[in-house]
Amino acid sequence: MNENKGYELDLHWFPGHMTKAQRMIESNLKLVDAVCEILDARIPYSSRNPDVDKLCGNKPRLIVFNRTDLADPAVTAQWRKYWKNAGLVVMETDAKSGKGVNAFSNAVRTLLKDKIAAYAAKGQENRPLRLMVLGIPNVGKSTFINKVARRKAAVASDRPGVTRGKQWITVDAGLELLDTPGILWPRFDSQTVGENLAFTGAIRDEIMDRETLAANLFLRLREHYAESIERRYKFAPTPEMSGMEILEIAAKKRGFLLPGGVYDTERMACVLLDEFRGGVLGRISLERPEAEA
Numbered sequence: 006m007n008e009n010k011g012y013e014l015d016l017h018w019f020p021g022h023m024t025k026a027q028r029m030i031e032s033n034l035k036l037v038d039a040v041c042e043i044l045d046a047r048i049p050y051s052s053r054n055p056d057v058d059k060l061c062g063n064k065p066r067l068i069v070f071n072r073t074d075l076a077d078p079a080v081t082a083q084w085r086k087y088w089k090n091a092g093l094v095v096m097e098t099d100a101k102s103g104k105g106v107n108a109f110s111n112a113v114r115t116l117l118k119d120k121i122a123a124y125a126a127k128g129q130e131n132r133p134l135r136l137m138v139l140g141i142p143n144v145g146k147s148t149f150i151n152k153v154a155r156r157k158a159a160v161a162s163d164r165p166g167v168t169r170g171k172q173w174i175t176v177d178a179g180l181e182l183l184d185t186p187g188i189l190w191p192r193f194d195s196q197t198v199g200e201n202l203a204f205t206g207a208i209r210d211e212i213m214d215r216e217t218l219a220a221n222l223f224l225r226l227r228e229h230y231a232e233s234i235e236r237r238y239k240f241a242p243t244p245e246m247s248g249m250e251i252l253e254i255a256a257k258k259r260g261f262l263l264p265g266g267v268y269d270t271e272r273m274a275c276v277l278l279d280e281f282r283g284g285v286l287g288r289i290s291l292e293r294p295e296a297e298a
């Protein structure tokens with residue numbers, strides 16, 4: 006795969022869907038005071054839409070690190086510091102369990118303190134603050150909205166942009182959220198980004214065959230999380246092993262044997278990807294701020 010060319014992924018987004026999503030987001034932006042951008046804490050760079058800065062212009066932005074339950078807490082702390090130093094308001098959530106979502110209301114008020122003061126100066130103290138949630142598919146937008154709004158019903162929708170007929174849901178007095186999230190397209194600009202999105206399940210596995218994907222994940226895990234491999238698969242990968250060799254040893258350790266004495270690396274690849282995505286290997290982050298800076 007050519008690093009500069011990037012992946013030809015999920016063509017579903019190109020070109021019509023992407024343009025439509027962009028238009029829908031732009032028209033909805035006019036209705037909100039701020040945007041809440043949801044990222045996957047394990048891959049904050051790769052899960053960030055490349056055009057979001059341009060798309061949102063000067064609209065104040067709250068960054069939500071979601072899936073912190075699956076991310077390495079030490080790395081998440083580094084990201085928090087990094088973003089805060091860049092002047093952004095960030096919060097951390099595990100939208101699935103709801104951990105961290107209670108901080109939303111205060112984070113929005115911190116973000117919009119100047120706007121709140123400006124509304125008050127115009128005698129509009131009761132004017133509600135309105136936000137929309139944005140993020141790439143599967144990052145947890147619907148789960149986040151439901152948790153913040155304390156709703157049970159899911160509004161999951163894979164349609165790009167935002168559906169017609171605006172519905173505002175009340176988070177608390179004076180704070181409202183557009184009930185359908187804006188779905189952004191992921192960045193597809195390098196092999197590493199494509200892999201990160203595939204490892205975490207943000208895009209379909211089919212960007213490359215599953216064994217290659219899993220072999221590459223093993224190589225990435227070996228960099229910072231070799232002990233997780235050792236704990237789970239009962240061997241320590243050495244620096245000179247290739248990803249395929251690591252995959253094969255893991256298959257052997259698991260006893261995944263095919264007729265003819267060949268190890269079932271395809272099965273092991275599925276197990277590794279499932280276990281990584283499910284957090285069975287521990288809390289793992291694939292991107293660090295110093296590497297992305």
Ligand code: G4P
Nearest residue numbers: 071072073074098099100101142143144145146147148161
């Ligand atoms: P989207 O609207 O951005 O497309 O994403 P959605 O909320 O539908 O979430 C996608 C999947 O991610 C869901 O899992 C959801 O439960 C899970 N999820 C969302 N936030 C978090 C989080 O902070 N931590 C973890 N561990 N998972 C999260 P699913 O398997 O598709 O559905 P479900 O069976 O969990 O309901």
